[in-house]
Each structure stands twice: as C-alpha cells, then as structure tokens.
Amino acid sequence: MITIDLITGFLGSGKTTFLRKYVKYLLAQGENICILENDYGAVNVDMMLISDLLGDHCDMEMVSGGCDSDCHRRRFKSKLIEMGMIGYTHVLVEPSGVFDVDEFYDSLSEEPLNRWYKAGAHITIVDAGLRLPLSDTSRYVFASEAANAGVIVFSKTQLNNPEAPSNILKYLNESLASISCRRKLKASETVAKDWNDLTDEDFKRIESAGFKTYGFEKQQVMDEHKYESLYFMEKKFSLDQIKEKASAAINDPECGGIIRIKGFFKDAEKGWMEVNVTKDDFTVAPVENGQDIVIVIGEKLGKEKLAEIFGEPAEVHAD
Structure with missing residues (x-):
C-alpha cells in the first residue's frame, strides 16, 4: 500500500x-x-x-x-x-x-x-x-x-x-x-x-509518528469565507517597494487582519526572489522559478485600502 x-x-x-x-x-x-x-x-x-x-x-x-x-x-x-x-x-x-x-x-x-x-x-x-x-x-x-x-x-x-x-x-x-x-x-x-x-x-x-483520533467541535470556516486572499499580479515591484508597501499594509488596521503576505519579484542581478512577510518577520530568499505576484492573506481584508497600496488586485478568492 x-x-x-x-x-x-x-x-x-x-x-x-x-x-x-x-x-x-x-x-x-x-x-x-x-x-x-x-x-x-x-x-x-x-x-x-x-x-x-x-x-x-x-x-x-x-x-x-x-x-x-x-x-x-x-x-x-x-x-x-x-x-x-x-x-x-x-x-x-x-x-x-x-x-x-x-x-x-x-x-x-x-x-x-x-x-x-x-x-x-x-x-x-x-x-x-x-x-x-x-x-x-x-x-x-x-x-x-x-x-x-x-x-x-x-x-x-x-x-x-x-x-x-x-x-x-x-x-x-x-x-x-x-x-x-x-x-x-x-x-x-x-x-x-x-x-x-x-x-x-x-x-x-x-x-513514524502516526496520527491520533480525537473529536472536537467543528466550525465551517471555509464555507463561511472567513479567510480570503488578494492577488496583485504583474506589478513589477522592486524589493524596496515591497518592503514599503508590505509594512504599510500589515500595520494599517484599515487593511484588515493580515496574517501573511507572500510572493515573488525579479531582481536584475539575482533573478527570482521569494518574499514572506508577517507582523514579526520579513524574509527574502532566491528561488529557481517565480512570477511577479504579491498575495495578501487574512481575515476581513480591507480591499479598498489594499488597492491604494498595491494597485487593483487581479483576483479576490475566499480561502
């Protein structure tokens, strides 16, 4: 098996x-x-x-x-x-x-x-x-x-x-x-x-850890669309621009409850770079493949405010 x-x-x-x-x-x-x-x-x-x-x-x-x-x-x-x-x-x-x-x-x-x-x-x-x-x-x-x-x-x-x-x-x-x-x-x-x-x-x-079988009280998180993602594609942001915009968004209550911002940008010398942002962390690392995209993930996102920061999103999707 x-x-x-x-x-x-x-x-x-x-x-x-x-x-x-x-x-x-x-x-x-x-x-x-x-x-x-x-x-x-x-x-x-x-x-x-x-x-x-x-x-x-x-x-x-x-x-x-x-x-x-x-x-x-x-x-x-x-x-x-x-x-x-x-x-x-x-x-x-x-x-x-x-x-x-x-x-x-x-x-x-x-x-x-x-x-x-x-x-x-x-x-x-x-x-x-x-x-x-x-x-x-x-x-x-x-x-x-x-x-x-x-x-x-x-x-x-x-x-x-x-x-x-x-x-x-x-x-x-x-x-x-x-x-x-x-x-x-x-x-x-x-x-x-x-x-x-x-x-x-x-x-x-x-x-070899296996798994356990415990019950718990279920909540319909996905069906009620309590989480969502905004996709900002083909914006051609530089690293400095992503840092500035991500910091502005993640610290602005009008942007909603942002949990994570992730995506890629292309550096002229280093090639594709991966970006991961939380309230406490900002990491950048080289990757072999990528595309120009920034994804904002969170609860009750402030779409209008985020659009002011990143531009119009390509897609709104409930997680």
Missing part, C-alpha cells in the same frame, strides 16, 4: 520549508514520492517553491479551487484515485493553511482509496514565534489542524527564546480545550530544534 502523510500548519508556519527537508530525507531512503499540493487558491506560490525537487523519484500534483468544500473534496478524492495507479510508494499532502483535516481521513476510508493508501504520519508545523493571541477563527484553525497530529514540529526555534515552544504548546492545549477537544499535547510529542540540525534519526521519528 502507499503511505500517505499529511503536513498541516497555520498560515505562514513553514510547511513548505519543512516539506523540502522531509522530501530529501525520504528520497535518500529510496522512496518513490509524489507531493500533492492541496490548495484553495487560484495561484499556488508554494508549488513553485518545490519544483526543483522534481526528478525520476519525485513528482508533484495539485488540487485547487472548487466552488465549495464538497466540490473540493470530490477533486481531492479523484486526484488520489488517479495517483494510486501510478506506482508511488509515498505521498505527501501539503494542504492550504486553512484545511478541514477530516476531509483527508474521510477520503482515505472510502473505496477504492482504502485499498490503495495507508495513513502515515500527521505532521503539524507550528511557528515557535507565533504572535498571540489569535482571533477566534484563527485559533480554531490552529487547534483543529493539530488535534490529530502524531507530532508537532516547531519552526523558527533558533529565532526565538528557549521557552517559546513550551509557551506556544500551552496556548495550543488551551485552544484545543476551547473547541471541546480532550487532547492534551505533551512536550514528548514535539520536535523543537533548529531545522538545520535535524538528523536522520529526527526524521525517522517524525516519519
């Missing part, structure tokens, strides 16, 4: 960065891998960031969009059926930052997927520097995507004080209780170290 892992995490937690490291580990173990990007957005930036991993033993597929959650679930199941006949040994599902985890497990329990796939590790990435407290909606997403994780992998530990993971874990357990989940995560169920120092033994532990 094909082992299928699920990698979840709140918006901007670092899922794609972790995925890159995990894929390299699995390839070294001789696995034949397919990465399934499961995203509600029309333009999948993360898909561009892992394209260089592709080769004879690593492929990539994508499920996107859908007029509603039911449509998206049908597309997800159809894609897994298609992939089940190709000969992969390991499938990694990296969903959107807003994702109904039950969709994943419900699909695997149905014919014919239950004959082809076995659930492997449910890995939840958590930013050790996550800005707290979260809004009620974000707190629900944060908790629901970790409720059944076999392991919590903290990101950005080297950028935060040593107590940060334990403080975030305490808040996560409080968040689980707030959605009537009986689970109480322990430090022994986490990995909290600089990702550059992760060893094969660390990855083996993560790979």
